[in-house]
Amino acid sequence: xxxxxxxxxxxxxxxxxxxxxxxxxxxxxxxxxxxxxxxxxxxxxxxxxxxxxxxxxxxxxxxxxxxxxxxxxxxxxxxxxxxxxxxxxxxxxxxxxxxxxxxxxxxxxxxxxxxxxxxxxxxxxxxxxxxxxxxxxxxxxxxxxxxxxxxxxxxxxxxxxxxxxxxxxxxxxxxxxxxxxxxxxxxxxxxxxxxxxxxxxxxxxxxxxxxxxxxxxxxxxxxxxxxxxxxxxxxxxxxxxxxxxxxxxxxxxxxxxxxxxxxxxxxxxxxxxxxxxxxxxxxxxxxxxxxxxxxxxxxxxxxxxxxxxxxxxxxxxxxxxxxxxxxxxxxxxxxxxxxxxxxxxxxxxxxxxxxxxxxxxxxxxxxxxxxxxxxxxxxxxxxxxxxxxxxxxxxxxxxxxxxxxxxxxxxxxxxxxxxxxxxxxxxxxxxxxxxxxxxxxxxxxxxxxxxxxxxxxxxxxxxxxxxxxxxxxxxxxxxxxxxxxxxxxxxxxxxxxxxxxxxxxxxxxxxxxxxxxxxxxxxxxxxxxxxxxxxxxxxxxxxxxxxxxxxxxxxxxxxxxxxxxxxxxxxxxxxxxxxxxxxxxxxxxxxxxxxxxxxxxxxxxxxxxxxxxxxxxxxxxxxxxxxxxxxxxxxxxxxxxxxxxxxxxxxxxxxxxxxxxxxxxxxxxxxxxxxxxxxxxxxxxxxxxxxxxxxxxxxxxxxxxxxxxxxxxxxxxxxxxxxxxxxxxxxxxxxxxxxxxxxxxxxxxxx
Ligand code: ZN
Ligand code: ZN
Ligand code: FE
Numbered sequence: 001x002x003x004x005x006x007x008x009x010x011x012x013x014x015x016x017x018x019x020x021x022x023x024x025x026x027x028x029x030x031x032x033x034x035x036x037x038x039x040x041x042x043x044x045x046x047x048x049x050x051x052x053x054x055x056x057x058x059x060x061x062x063x064x065x066x067x068x069x070x071x072x073x074x075x076x077x078x079x080x081x082x083x084x085x086x087x088x089x090x091x092x093x094x095x096x097x098x099x100x101x102x103x104x105x106x107x108x109x110x111x112x113x114x115x116x117x118x119x120x121x122x123x124x125x126x127x128x129x130x131x132x133x134x135x136x137x138x139x140x141x142x143x144x145x146x147x148x149x150x151x152x153x154x155x156x157x158x159x160x161x162x163x164x165x166x167x168x169x170x171x172x173x174x175x176x177x178x179x180x181x182x183x184x185x186x187x188x189x190x191x192x193x194x195x196x197x198x199x200x201x202x203x204x205x206x207x208x209x210x211x212x213x214x215x216x217x218x219x220x221x222x223x224x225x226x227x228x229x230x231x232x233x234x235x236x237x238x239x240x241x242x243x244x245x246x247x248x249x250x251x252x253x254x255x256x257x258x259x260x261x262x263x264x265x266x267x268x269x270x271x272x273x274x275x276x277x278x279x280x281x282x283x284x285x286x287x288x289x290x291x292x293x294x295x296x297x298x299x300x301x302x303x304x305x306x307x308x309x310x311x312x313x314x315x316x317x318x319x320x321x322x323x324x325x326x327x328x329x330x331x332x333x334x335x336x337x338x339x340x341x342x343x344x345x346x347x348x349x350x351x352x353x354x355x356x357x358x359x360x361x362x363x364x365x366x367x368x369x370x371x372x373x374x375x376x377x378x379x380x381x382x383x384x385x386x387x388x389x390x391x392x393x394x395x396x397x398x399x400x401x402x403x404x405x406x407x408x409x410x411x412x413x414x415x416x417x418x419x420x421x422x423x424x425x426x427x428x429x430x431x432x433x434x435x436x437x438x439x440x441x442x443x444x445x446x447x448x449x450x451x452x453x454x455x456x457x458x459x460x461x462x463x464x465x466x467x468x469x470x471x472x473x474x475x476x477x478x479x480x481x482x483x484x485x486x487x488x489x490x491x492x493x494x495x496x497x498x499x500x501x502x503x504x505x506x507x508x509x510x511x512x513x514x515x516x517x518x519x520x521x522x523x524x525x526x527x528x529x530x531x532x533x534x535x536x537x538x539x540x541x542x543x544x545x546x547x548x549x550x551x552x553x554x555x556x557x558x559x560x561x562x563x564x565x566x567x568x569x570x571x572x573x574x575x576x577x578x579x580x581x582x583x584x585x586x587x588x589x590x591x592x593x594x595x596x597x598x599x600x601x602x603x604x605x606x607x608x609x610x611x612x613x614x615x616x617x618x619x620x621x622x623x624x625x626x627x628x629x630x631x632x633x634x635x636x637x638x639x640x641x642x643x644x645x646x647x648x649x650x651x652x653x654x655x656x657x658x659x660x661x662x663x664x665x666x667x668x669x670x671x672x673x674x675x676x677x678x679x680x681x682x683x684x685x686x687x688x689x690x691x692x693x694x695x696x697x698x699x700x701x702x703x704x705x706x707x708x709x710x711x712x713x714x715x716x717x718x719x720x721x722x723x724x725x726x727x728x729x730x731x732x733x734x735x736x737x738x739x740x741x742x743x744x745x746x747x748x749x750x751x
Pocket of ligand 2: 160161162163164165182183184185186187
């Protein structure tokens with residue numbers, strides 16, 4: 001190149017549309033004095049550049065180094081062209097797009113630039129509760145169809161004012177093609193209503209709302225993905241009132257705080273937690289309570305942690321300016337129902353709970369709960385993956401079927417998953433499919449995800465449990481169906497996250513899943529890849545009197561384990577007789593190998609928790625009771641065989657002995673957890689000896705338990721095992737749809 005001038009065509013793929021990529025390229029090229037153009041096409045972004053060689057190279061260097069915050073670049077490739085001259089750089093209209101390649105972003109928290117404007121009295125967006133830009137704001141919750149533009153969002157009813165229009169059309173502006181952009185002159189408005197829905201006249205609804213909250217009221221606040229029920233988290237009376245009206249007796253309530261310093265004043269944080277809390281996804285993180293935190297004890301009774309999140313919309317930022325340290329922000333629903341997300345629905349369902357409603361006229365198209373995570377065993381682990389993360393895709397292993405697969409998930413903590421071109425898109429948290437509103441929400445999730453990805457599923461993957469509503473849907477939807485065993489799906493979710501398909505030892509410690517022998521599985525030692533699995537061992541079977549309902553009654557499992565072992569818990573004579581009769585006659589009493597029920601039994605025996613008022617309460621409180629520095633454990637025999645049987649009742653017998661001799665509950669609880677970890681190690685050793693596999697994957701709801709996860713991982717690694725864990729989807733049932741999708745994609749690639 002004698003002139004030192006070159007022209008190249010650059011292709012960028014990944015999440016590069018709708019995230020401010022073209023204006024970024026435009027200003028970078030303009031700054032370097034390069035000519036050419038940028039446009040969106042079916043694969044991502046195409047750029048043509050002409051200029052001095054050194055400047056072109058600088059452009060390429062900065063392209064990746066300083067791309068916009070929401071962009072995720074998968075690949076950059078460049079080809080040389082003949083120089084064509086030209087002086088200027090321009091943003092060209094998009095060429096006709098194959099809509100299949102476009103990724104829809106999750107909803108992200110208000111960015112620092114928007115926050116600055118929110119607080120700047122001179123800015124025209126000062127205190128405007130819906131301000132957003134290309135780097136932040138709603139996406140997944142407001143999109144009604146694709147391609148993603150304003151006309152196909154719930155913002156379509158708001159016509160942009162001339163000022164907003166000018167921002168939107170200016171390539172150098174942060175709001176260039178920010179589809180939900182708006183201001184006080186043209187956008188949605190907030191208003192306050194009483195519990196009958198009658199407007200409360202006031203000049204400043206958010207200011208009035210702060211006063212009401214400070215005075216102890218419960219306010220239903222319409223947020224990004226649905227309604228929250230809010231009250232002052234330091235006010236006992238307000239929190240007690242909210243609890244009793246929501247009939248939520250003991251389940252910890254999430255709190256929102258204004259900034260990291262306030263979070264620090266109520267909770268202890270590690271460096272990783274301090275980094276994750278203010279991330280653009282703004283999850284609720286479970287953080288260890290700090291002594292003297294100043295919040296009501298009723299926020300999270302019997303829990304060692306608070307669920308904490310930072311404000312993530314402009315409305316929240318404005319609300320958090322009130323004279324309270326934190327607000328309880330719990331999902332706006334009655335227990336077991338989906339979160340309310342429409343004004344009329346909220347007024348109908350929440351009027352018995354909330355004193356006031358802070359409403360607005362922007363519709364939420366799809367409800368999306370807050371995501372919940374905790375740090376354990378060195379990484380973030382999701383308990384619920386939803387807002388801020390859904391529908392960001394997981395790249396599946398190579399070589400799987402490219403057919404579009406819909407995986408419908410299990411019954412509890414349901415999510416659905418759709419595959420497209422080698423990626424798996426897991427939906428927002430749908431919830432427990434136990435009632436008609438939840439099932440309607442499930443149907444909407446299936447539609448929303450398929451519409452947004454612009455695909456029609458060619459096959460459906462489902463759980464083997466015949467009674468799940470999701471299974472029934474799969475069998476009746478008319479598509480070729482692939483049945484997937486529940487615990488195989490749990491382990492496959494780990495393989496899918498890692499993009500691998502090789503045979504591993506899979507340990508699934510879980511609540512309940514349909515077993516191939518008709519029993520209720522949940523303490524399983526498998527070997528599996530995505531194609532198939534084999535059950536090598538399991539926790540010994542115990543009767544489960546009352547079936548699924550028994551997961552609410554840990555004392556029943558205590559009774560089951562103690563029938564042979566020792567002193568019986570205080571149990572009503574009548575109930576004892578009933579249980580005996582049920583067990584004797586196997587009436588409504590399946591057998592179970594569930595690890596979750598084993599943890600229930602231990603929790604009840606130690607008098608930590610005998611009745612679950614919410615799912616997982618007994619094991620959570622048992623974990624909270626553990627002494628941190630106890631290394632003792634109780635041995636359990638393993639009956640050799642195929643499958644081998646772990647005698648978990650040995651552990652319970654030793655636990656009872658310990659209690660009898662006056663060992664403190666904290667010590668017993670820790671020893672019990674250590675025993676479970678030890679049992680997993682021994683099961684894995686047995687399989688390694690037989691099969692020569694030393695890579696393990698742990699998944700299933702019981703691994704939400706941080707103490708257990710850390711102990712188990714440490715024991716396995718000390719013994720030379722490689723340990724794979726979930727980091728993208730929950731180890732619990734929220735991850736099952738991903739596992740189902742990966743298994744179905746593998747099986748369909750073989751036919
Ligand atoms: Zn912004
Ligand atoms: Zn405007
Ligand atoms: Fe499960």
